[in-house]
Amino acid sequence: MSDSVLFLHNLMRWVVLALGLFSLFRSATGLAANGGWLKNDERARKWFPISMEIAFVVGLLLWAFFSSITQQGFQAPGAAMKDPTIRFFFVEHGLAAFLAVGLARVGSVRVKRQKNVRAKFQSMLVFHGLALVVLAARIPWDRPFIHLP
Numbered sequence: 001m002s003d004s005v006l007f008l009h010n011l012m013r014w015v016v017l018a019l020g021l022f023s024l025f026r027s028a029t030g031l032a033a034n035g036g037w038l039k040n041d042e043r044a045r046k047w048f049p050i051s052m053e054i055a056f057v058v059g060l061l062l063w064a065f066f067s068s069i070t071q072q073g074f075q076a077p078g079a080a081m082k083d084p085t086i087r088f089f090f091v092e093h094g095l096a097a098f099l100a101v102g103l104a105r106v107g108s109v110r111v112k113r114q115k116n117v118r119a120k121f122q123s124m125l126v127f128h129g130l131a132l133v134v135l136a137a138r139i140p141w142d143r144p145f146i147h148l149p
Contacts, residue, residue: 002066009062012055013139016048020104020132023048027125030117037117041124045111048128049104052135056101063094088140096138104131 023044030041063070073080073090080086107127111120 002062002068005058005062005066009055009058010143012051012058016051016055016135017132019044019048019051020128020135023124023128024132027121027128030121031125034118037120041120044128045108045120045124048131049101049108052097052101052104052131056097059094059097063089088138093138093140096134100131100134103127103134107131 026041026044029035030037067089069086069089072083073086077090080090104127107123107130110123110127114120114123
């Protein structure tokens with residue numbers, strides 16, 4: 001079961017990154033072209049935070065129930081803080097994901113409420129861009145491209 005949850009979380013990493021890059025592309029090209037708000041812009045605004053929330057929930061399940069690394073952190077929190085690998089998965093990775101989800105969702109809501117198209121593109125670029133930077137900083141890049149169960 002833990003391998004399946006890890007596989008899904010790993011797969012979602014690539015979905016989130018692809019949708020995040022799509023969102024940045026749509027917002028940057030929309031700003032540069034002074035274009036109108038199109039269906040694909042709305043899709044990017046909506047699906048990037050949704051994909052992050054799904055990945056976050058799967059990661060939360062992994063963190064709380066299935067990861068042997070975080071179980072070590074639960075058993076000895078003080079010792080976990082001294083071990084960089086355990087600390088990364090027990091604290092840093094999840095907190096960064098929580099912050100990134102918040103940035104993406106706040107940005108999405110902000111964009112939805114704005115009337116000015118240029119302001120929509122700017123907000124999406126800033127908030128979704130910040131969310132991607134936070135995520136990229138705390139993704140374990142040394143993990144396999146896809147972890148097969």
